[in-house]
Amino acid sequence: MSESTTWLPQPAQTAGFGVRVLAYLVDGIILSIFGGAFPYLVIPNETSVAVGQQVTTTASGSVLVSLIYFVIFWSSLGRGRTLGMRLLKLRVVREDSMAPPGVIDAFVRWIGLWVSFVLCFAGVIWVAFDSRHQGWHDKLAKTLVLHT
Numbered sequence: 001m002s003e004s005t006t007w008l009p010q011p012a013q014t015a016g017f018g019v020r021v022l023a024y025l026v027d028g029i030i031l032s033i034f035g036g037a038f039p040y041l042v043i044p045n046e047t048s049v050a051v052g053q054q055v056t057t058t059a060s061g062s063v064l065v066s067l068i069y070f071v072i073f074w075s076s077l078g079r080g081r082t083l084g085m086r087l088l089k090l091r092v093v094r095e096d097s098m099a100p101p102g103v104i105d106a107f108v109r110w111i112g113l114w115v116s117f118v119l120c121f122a123g124v125i126w127v128a129f130d131s132r133h134q135g136w137h138d139k140l141a142k143t144l145v146l147h148t
Helices: 017-042 051-074 083-087 103-118 122-128 136-141
Strands: 090-094 143-147
Touching: 017 051, 017 083, 017 090, 017 122, 051 103, 083 090, 090 103, 103 122, 103 136, 122 136, 136 143
Parallel strands: none
Antiparallel strands: 090 143
């Protein structure tokens, strides 16, 4: 007599604070290389522009690079994984479908991440204390970060 074994699906394992910070650090290094150089390569550098205005132009160029990077990679276009997340085997998924978020959800998540940073990183630190390891940006966009 043979017995059939059916394995129940395992619950998704959410990524904790430490591994997510490491992924952001990798992404930060990548963005500092490309985001730091991008404004100088693309935005004209006029010598007649005041120093304060040039800093604003460079900062806005870096924010634009960050927006494009995270929205593309977090969305289904990048399969929910930034380069740092790929290295550490993480991915962003929607809570309801476990599929990568769409572009709009990835944009909402990016806005939430910036709000979390501006408020003394409180929304990011929240990941360490939340039972599902969700930051404010995850809760806002209804996403989870999982180990793959």
